[in-house]
Amino acid sequence: MNIGFIGLGNMGAPMARNLVHSGHALTVYNRTRKEIEGAAFFTSASQLGASADVLMTMVADDAALRAVMLEEKGAIHSMKRGAFHVSMSTISVALSKELTALHAERGQIFVSAPVFGRPDAATAAKLWVVSAGPLFAIDKCRPLFEVLGQGIFVVGDDPPAANVVKLCGNFMIASTMESLGEAMAFARKSGVKASDLLNVLTGSLFNAPIYKNYGTLIAEERYEPPGLRMRLGLKDLRLVLAAADAVDAPMPTASIVHDTMLTAVANGLGDIDWSGVGRISAERAGLGTKPRI
Amino acid sequence: MNIGFIGLGNMGAPMARNLVHSGHALTVYNRTRKEIEGAAFFTSASQLGASADVLMTMVADDAALRAVMLEEKGAIHSMKRGAFHVSMSTISVALSKELTALHAERGQIFVSAPVFGRPDAATAAKLWVVSAGPLFAIDKCRPLFEVLGQGIFVVGDDPPAANVVKLCGNFMIASTMESLGEAMAFARKSGVKASDLLNVLTGSLFNAPIYKNYGTLIAEERYEPPGLRMRLGLKDLRLVLAAADAVDAPMPTASIVHDTMLTAVANGLGDIDWSGVGRISAERAGLGTKPRI
């Protein structure tokens, strides 16, 4: 089974390396040339698509995925009938629907399998893979997912379902950060240390890593270097709101978080960590913040 | 050391029993007569206040605490100089400030020590106690707190700080439920089962009990019988917004949750569980819900 892998960025490169280390035959493509030891580099997505039995994509956004898959020289045109496209990027539900239809027309198999986890989790093979698509196809991909992650979820046979779940997860993270930021600003203005509040929360009901990790960043106002940049977090909120809008599901909290992130980006904070929503809450409350970048 | 205990409701009764079982000499008072085996019942708060070295209060709200402590026959007037008032109810920050001042005027010691946990946690002595007040006083109360809970936090020497933290915790729970409700409505309208979404969340980044417990109630639309009634949850959000307003800290997410809860109460849902915010999200999205009560 020839595996093609497109997208060798912060996430894709360690994922590709893990696939090589596990003994899979891998060929790779990236917009700019990048070497993955043990994998052959192809100079076009189209060429890679022609040779792959399973084509995995891990790119930045809808535009990047359109570029490598759907545009004139995109891989979809060269992929064989019966070949798999396993899309692991965080993309819009709309594009996932479009790919579902386009691959079906061509007799190709589309599996949607976005992941939770940052680059360090990708390196450590500790991603969480959320998959949806034909069940036989997911079964066939499972060994690959097991190489990449610590947990695999299947959320049905309709590929866009996995993108919905992935976007919901990002929304839950973002709204948690927004709530923590608001609570900490309120606490600080009431004379309570943010770290004291956080200790209580994480020491009692909120003992999940997400509260400890993001809560500490907000409590310590440590928004640099960024894990996920604010502008990319905002992009994800846009995807959430667009997909919810398309199915007539109001999400007022998502609008709040979107506006907080938009305020950050509009004020030159697009490149701090997305937990920097806490900084906007602090500024709204008139709290002094560390000097701007 | 004579311990007086006021408030024998769903929370107070098991707490009082645990104190008796641990060997403390306890006298109790409640607006309506209630027996706690091993504890003498006093027929007035004032009488109880006069005899107690440590007076613990666990009542429903500000009005109830004012009634037993501050009104004409309230315990504050009969308490000895040097006696302790340990307030464990969820009350407003404003009342906590008022009590701090009034006890100080009388040479009494005020400790604020609200708790996290539902009646079953009170029975099992698994509450989380968030305390603030003079540190020597908290040290003296610590053995009592250890009888009642599984964890004790100290958030400074200013009593209202504990109330701020308690309210922040309730806000975090409520905003988590709101976000879960919005996400599940979006997911359901996109053809994804709420339970599938929840499995991914709790199986990956959100593995805290709070997500499992409330998430399951929302996913299964199981809002009765209530754990905490919607109208009481709304009361807490009101306390959050009032306290944040008083220190000029905007909390847009708290306003959203408040409005969702207010919508529920306005539509006859004041007595379902407060996780019923998920029902309002579902109705906003036009999703069929189970028949109303």
Add this chain to the structure above:
Amino acid sequence: MNIGFIGLGNMGAPMARNLVHSGHALTVYNRTRKEIEGAAFFTSASQLGASADVLMTMVADDAALRAVMLEEKGAIHSMKRGAFHVSMSTISVALSKELTALHAERGQIFVSAPVFGRPDAATAAKLWVVSAGPLFAIDKCRPLFEVLGQGIFVVGDDPPAANVVKLCGNFMIASTMESLGEAMAFARKSGVKASDLLNVLTGSLFNAPIYKNYGTLIAEERYEPPGLRMRLGLKDLRLVLAAADAVDAPMPTASIVHDTMLTAVANGLGDIDWSGVGRISAERAGLGTKPRI
């Protein structure tokens, strides 16, 4: 008919003068001594209350009205049975209810008659009076209202109704300013001059003075000197939200405006004009503003 008038601030003083000029016998009281030519100054609210057939009050807020009417030396205790209290201040619906009950207990007549208009309108006798109370009483007060204003509205026989309408009016003004501020920030960031947008709006569908007046302040970022200070505007929004909350009516737009005003006050802008909500919208959008005060 002896008319007593309490409250000689920016609004009350010109109103009292207009009553004197129209030939009414007027006695006045103010917390700090102030002369109104042609009116006798009484040194206590209580003394004034005892002598008045109709007692008019025009003070800053609930606290001020409580001080002159309800506290130990308040006028309510000295007012005659059958005397009128005409309350023209912007106060809470709750206090209006309380006054309705307290005056009824004493056989006094309570008329609620808050006004729309700024000090210049008070001077020019161009206020709008919104009244509610027993209809015979409003009829008797009508000649007084006609001295003060250009229009008189009656909204029923329950006094708090007038306060509800007054608060709704202030909410409508505030939400209009918020919307204008958001629209102008969006327009400016899109390369459209705020004044061009305003010209279109006021030249077509929005040809009411309120759009011209406040719109010009926002378009020109002219927030000083204040007409109504931001912190007083915020006070009114708090009254709106409290009254709506008390009857279970969610007002999400009021929460938005409240948060914008709270952001202003928290950032040292409590003394600019309340149209300064436009400044907060501009800052959220990252637009340069004139230097802070």
Add this chain to the structure above:
Amino acid sequence: MNIGFIGLGNMGAPMARNLVHSGHALTVYNRTRKEIEGAAFFTSASQLGASADVLMTMVADDAALRAVMLEEKGAIHSMKRGAFHVSMSTISVALSKELTALHAERGQIFVSAPVFGRPDAATAAKLWVVSAGPLFAIDKCRPLFEVLGQGIFVVGDDPPAANVVKLCGNFMIASTMESLGEAMAFARKSGVKASDLLNVLTGSLFNAPIYKNYGTLIAEERYEPPGLRMRLGLKDLRLVLAAADAVDAPMPTASIVHDTMLTAVANGLGDIDWSGVGRISAERAGLGTKPRI
């Protein structure tokens, strides 16, 4: 000067008739054949485009404008160098930008001139025209605009500016209705008649037709027949939010209105008048409404 007119719907048909009556030589096109007395009907947009010196378009939305202008047989491909395209539809800012660029590439002149006013205003030639584009071109179009409307505004030489202003106007109308709906629900739950509140507002500070017209619909809960359907109002709010998002301008009030409209559409109310946002406010407050359609 040959004038071509594309789009003969509720708005376009009366506009085309007015142009004929004023003596202009007009040719017309519509997706489905429709007769305008005095104007020749062309069976393709492309054919019409080839013959027109000035091509006016008045269609439903972005998709419709793309279909007649940009798709394979769209008019842009057949239009002469130096010919004018005057776009009067309510379209996205993004499409307006795209058309600006595409016409420039072809040496054609693009004028953006969306209008305020409903079909009855179109018939009565009482539209308000908001125009932007090269000033010489707007001067040349002015006689045409004068035939159609009662007022012409010029908001600069960049065509998308007119679309921004048009969208801001629609946002101002929608947010006014939302605020009125919230205020009336609050008033009604406080025992105040919605019509009493409206009388005060429109009789004092809010004496613009927009308050009288929409306010009456909301006060009387008269949401049918629709003037502008809810789903089309929602479409406009989506355009506002998309354009504001693209320039990093947070518009929290627009998000609120969007969510109210989305709630309406999700609950089967997409075809009532867009003032039906008042109905959602009433339902949120638990007020009985007239039976659903």
